[in-house]
Amino acid sequence: MKQDNIVPPDAGSGNALASGGNAVEVKDLVKTFDNGNVRALDGVSISVPVGQLLVIIGLSGSGKSTFLRHLNGLHLPTEGSVEVLGNVIPDLKRPELRSLRRDIGFVFQQFNIVGRLTCIENVLSGALGRIRGPRIGAMMYPKSLRVEAFEQLERVGLADRAWQRTDTLSGGQQQRVAIARSLMQKPKIVLADEPVASLDPEISGQVMELLVQCCIEDGITVLCSLHQVDLALGWADRLIGLRDGKVVLDSLVKGLDQEEVMGVYRELDPTGEKENEYRVSETDPSSQ
Amino acid sequence: MNGVNNHEQVSEQVEKQRESGSLDQISRPWNLRRVQIWSFVGFLLVAFAWSVRRVDLSFNGIIEIIEGWPATWSLLKRMVPPSLPSEDIDLIISLSLDTFFMAFAGTAVGLVLGIPLGLLSARNVMPWASVRALSRAIIVFSRAIPALVFAIFFVRIYGIGVLPGILAIGIHSIGMIGKLTADAAEDIDTGPREGVTSTGAGPMQDLATGVWSQMVPTVITISLYRLEIDFRSAPILGWVGAGGIGVLLRSYQGGLRYQEMLGITLLIVVLVILLESLCAVTRNALFGTTERLPKKLKTKSIFASFVSPGQKIAELIINRSSKKEVQVEQSSERRLNAPWTVERIKVNTVSMIFSVLLVLSFVIPDIGAKEILTDSGNIPEMLRRLTPDNWSWWSSRILSDLIDTVGIGMAATGLALLFAIPFSFLAASNTAPGRFVYLCSRLFMLVVRCVPELVVAVIFVAAIGPGPRAGTLALSIGMFGFITKLFADAIEEARQGIRDGVISTGSTRLQESTTAVLPQVVTSIISNSMYLLDVAIRSSTVVGIVGGGGIGFLVVNSARQLQWDTLGGIIFCIFVIVYAIELLATWVRRKVE
Numbered sequence: 001m002k003q004d005n006i007v008p009p010d011a012g013s014g015n016a017l018a019s020g021g022n023a024v025e026v027k028d029l030v031k032t033f034d035n036g037n038v039r040a041l042d043g044v045s046i047s048v049p050v051g052q053l054l055v056i057i058g059l060s061g062s063g064k065s066t067f068l069r070h071l072n073g074l075h076l077p078t079e080g081s082v083e084v085l086g087n088v089i090p091d092l093k094r095p096e097l098r099s100l101r102r103d104i105g106f107v108f109q110q111f112n113i114v115g116r117l118t119c120i121e122n123v124l125s126g127a128l129g130r131i132r133g134p135r136i137g138a139m140m141y142p143k144s145l146r147v148e149a150f151e152q153l154e155r156v157g158l159a160d161r162a163w164q165r166t167d168t169l170s171g172g173q174q175q176r177v178a179i180a181r182s183l184m185q186k187p188k189i190v191l192a193d194e195p196v197a198s199l200d201p202e203i204s205g206q207v208m209e210l211l212v213q214c215c216i217e218d219g220i221t222v223l224c225s226l227h228q229v230d231l232a233l234g235w236a237d238r239l240i241g242l243r244d245g246k247v248v249l250d251s252l253v254k255g256l257d258q259e260e261v262m263g264v265y266r267e268l269d270p271t272g273e274k275e276n277e278y279r280v281s282e283t284d285p286s287s288q
Numbered sequence: 289m290n291g292v293n294n295h296e297q298v299s300e301q302v303e304k305q306r307e308s309g310s311l312d313q314i315s316r317p318w319n320l321r322r323v324q325i326w327s328f329v330g331f332l333l334v335a336f337a338w339s340v341r342r343v344d345l346s347f348n349g350i351i352e353i354i355e356g357w358p359a360t361w362s363l364l365k366r367m368v369p370p371s372l373p374s375e376d377i378d379l380i381i382s383l384s385l386d387t388f389f390m391a392f393a394g395t396a397v398g399l400v401l402g403i404p405l406g407l408l409s410a411r412n413v414m415p416w417a418s419v420r421a422l423s424r425a426i427i428v429f430s431r432a433i434p435a436l437v438f439a440i441f442f443v444r445i446y447g448i449g450v451l452p453g454i455l456a457i458g459i460h461s462i463g464m465i466g467k468l469t470a471d472a473a474e475d476i477d478t479g480p481r482e483g484v485t486s487t488g489a490g491p492m493q494d495l496a497t498g499v500w501s502q503m504v505p506t507v508i509t510i511s512l513y514r515l516e517i518d519f520r521s522a523p524i525l526g527w528v529g530a531g532g533i534g535v536l537l538r539s540y541q542g543g544l545r546y547q548e549m550l551g552i553t554l555l556i557v558v559l560v561i562l563l564e565s566l567c568a569v570t571r572n573a574l575f576g577t578t579e580r581l582p583k584k585l586k587t588k589s590i591f592a593s594f595v596s597p598g599q600k601i602a603e604l605i606i607n608r609s610s611k612k613e614v615q616v617e618q619s620s621e622r623r624l625n626a627p628w629t630v631e632r633i634k635v636n637t638v639s640m641i642f643s644v645l646l647v648l649s650f651v652i653p654d655i656g657a658k659e660i661l662t663d664s665g666n667i668p669e670m671l672r673r674l675t676p677d678n679w680s681w682w683s684s685r686i687l688s689d690l691i692d693t694v695g696i697g698m699a700a701t702g703l704a705l706l707f708a709i710p711f712s713f714l715a716a717s718n719t720a721p722g723r724f725v726y727l728c729s730r731l732f733m734l735v736v737r738c739v740p741e742l743v744v745a746v747i748f749v750a751a752i753g754p755g756p757r758a759g760t761l762a763l764s765i766g767m768f769g770f771i772t773k774l775f776a777d778a779i780e781e782a783r784q785g786i787r788d789g790v791i792s793t794g795s796t797r798l799q800e801s802t803t804a805v806l807p808q809v810v811t812s813i814i815s816n817s818m819y820l821l822d823v824a825i826r827s828s829t830v831v832g833i834v835g836g837g838g839i840g841f842l843v844v845n846s847a848r849q850l851q852w853d854t855l856g857g858i859i860f861c862i863f864v865i866v867y868a869i870e871l872l873a874t875w876v877r878r879k880v881e
Contacts, residue, residue: 072486074482074485074486098488098489098490099488100488101485101486101487101488102487102488103488104486105486105487106483106486106487108479108482108483110479111479111483112479112480112481112482112483113480113483114480114483114484114497114498114501114502115480116501116502116504116505117497117501118626121497121501125483125484125487125489125497126487127487128484128487128488128489128490128493128497129487129488129489132490133492133493134492134493134495134496134497135493135496135497136496136497136500136501137626138626139625139626143624146624147624150624163626163627163629178483181483181487182487184487185487185488
């Protein structure tokens with residue numbers, strides 16, 4: 001079920017996108033906001049092989065979201081290079097960026113679905129990159145796409161809610177619609193930015209499981225930022241820790257024992273202020 | 289014993305403090321903000337006093353009105369009983385229909401032009417600043433120039449008829465529709481839009497799925513809101529020849545047929561009430577209470593307390609429909625099409641009715657399609673003539689009439705506020721002394737609000753003679769109806785907890801209103817009052833057209849005498865004044881909010 005742990009190859013070999021190549025290749029990425037006053041990312045270098053399940057942990061404000069948003073061009077780097085699926089992002093023109101985005105699903109913390117639209121319309125919007133021209137209403141999409149959207153909704157277990165307005169669903173269900181929208185893109189990479197941070201623990205486990213399972217089925221590379229390490233340990237191949245915009249931990253999960261993980265917490269949170277945020281909860285079933 | 293001692297000690301302390309002067313602390317210290325507020329209030333009071341004098345409504349003016357009462361009374365007696373002449377009844381019906389469809393088609397024109405312009409002027413839709421600035425300029429201009437002035441212009445081009453009315457309403461509506469559409473676009477959640485962009489959607493796809501789908505309820509509300517306003521402004525346009533029932537009002541006034549005049553006025557009021565309830569029912573049917581709307585559009589209709597049955601019926605239908613939905617899901621082939629939920633049937637029915645009305649509104653009134661083709665060529669020539677080359681059009685009469693206009697607007701605002709603030713406490717469900725008083729006040733408000741102020745002005749001019757006095761009184765009635773609703777709604781939002789706190793100190797009802805409610809609504813009152821001033825100045829530029837004083841008289845007169853450069857110059861002056869007041873009002877509102 002789990003991929004073999006692949007040791008990240010050295011940077012520079014990411015151009016070839018053959019199997020075993022790198023899906024994401026980031027080198028010395030620096031991002032500053034507010035005219036250089038805020039340094040959100042400070043020399044981050046990460047390579048992610050195709051098919052890897054990568055989890056990024058770190059405190060709020062450590063740069064997790066900023067990093068992920070660079071990978072589909074929602075942010076542009078101040079310095080350094082970002083290469084995704086063989087495309088150098090800052091060099092892309094608008095249409096090229098759009099066609100790259102079609103290959104990258106993004107799952108947001110706040111779901112970012114259009115609440116007024118029905119579930120099926122939201123899922124269908126994942127196919128916008130494949131068709132031309134604007135669409136208003138589900139019936140304007142071709143039937144084949146509607147069939148496909150239903151299949152994706154079935155995968156996330158919401159086919160019976162297809163024609164219901166999305167804002168009438170619960171938070172976990174809304175996030176599942178958002179996942180279905182991402183899958184509808186037939187992506188090669190899924191970026192998930194704290195996908196379960198606004199859900200309660202039990203639902204978090206279910207949604208995470210669903211996301212990972214779908215991605216493994218489709219052979220999708222996953223980069224996911226998470227608050228709760230215990231949620232990640234069950235399925236992730238590799239763990240990356242960010243603090244103040246710097247990589248402070250980069251390790252394969254296999255063989256990482258409890259003691260080492262505790263070390264990770266201390267490294268991430270030297271002052272101990274946010275200890276609880278990272279504590280592995282004993283009761284949570286998904287921590288095994 | 290102890291308590292008494294304490295009390296003595298305290299009064300000793302107070303005594304000491306009084307001697308040492310530190311008891312000055314007992315009155316509130318002055319700071320910059322307090323000085324600003326009070327000087328602003330003082331300025332407003334002076335402005336009000338000046339404007340009341342300017343429009344002849346000071347003490348002497350009121351005495352004059354009272355002395356002239358017998359003459360007014362005899363005129364009023366000639367107005368009753370109101371009548372609709374039976375020989376004109378066909379004409380009255382056809383003109384009423386014209387008025388309805390004119391407003392309808394006009395709003396449609398406004399929507400077709402205003403929504404794209406609004407989107408083009410929204411910062412998050414249109415990246416090019418130059419395009420935004422241009423569309424914003426068009427929006428600001430069409431908002432500042434009253435529909436009646438546009439009507440005069442279009443009557444000159446297309447001749448007397450419905451077409452100028454439709455165009456006048458349409459062009460003037462662009463302003464409000466465009467501005468609110470732009471606000472709606474800029475207010476959307478960026479999150480869902482980001483979600484759509486990150487699937488790789490193109491700019492038009494993003495606009496449709498990411499932006500427009502979020503705006504739909506707001507745009508529908510804007511449209512219905514505008515339709516209500518246009519229903520109120522359409523009846524008077526006939527006064528300058530732009531079709532509809534106003535034509536008859538004018539001819540009866542010219543023929544001194546006062547009974548018929550009052551009859552037509554009452555007919556207009558009834559029509560406007562009917563049309564406004566149509567809008568309210570539509571809104572309730574479409575949204576009920578489920579939709580989240582921007583706060584400033586959440587104008588719970590004045591009908592809300594009267595047409596709640598509409599909502600009940602809608603809920604009933606929805607409840608029944610949810611059972612059917614389950615059956616639809618059964619067959620896998622059929623589920624690929626959107627199921628016919630009652631929600632969808634309702635939306636489709638409403639849009640069908642409106643489409644039919646829209647088609648009818650271009651068919652039933654005699655628009656004169658020929659004129660559109662033949663006469664539209666004259667527009668550039670007209671616009672050129674309207675642009676003055678020099679200052680020869682300027683006269684001291686224009687200056688004094690412009691000052692009168694501002695005076696009328698200010699005096700009407702002040703008078704309206706004087707009565708509206710106390711009255712709105714009676715019309716708010718949580719402060720009214722009883723359910724009966726509340727309902728009566730709301731009903732009174734509803735009727736007053738539905739009376740177009742220019743139609744009232746016609747009656748006032750007939751009763752106390754032309755001049756700013758009649759215009760001011762008429763406007764203040766219209767403004768009263770407009771503002772009490774806003775105030776009453778604000779009062780109803782006051783928090784009950786604070787009121788309970790004051791009530792539990794054993795205060796009377798009046799004390800509780802002034803201590804607990806008034807402070808909660810005072811910012812809303814100030815802000816809405818500035819908005820009222822803005823609206824009043826806009827109306828005061830046109831009351832002169834029906835004889836109510838101000839610049840309006842010169843507008844009609846210069847059009848009648850074909851002095852185009854004068855007309856153009858005056859339009860420019862109106863624009864400057866209205867825009868300046870709007871900027872002032874917006875600035876003050878931002879300060880207090």
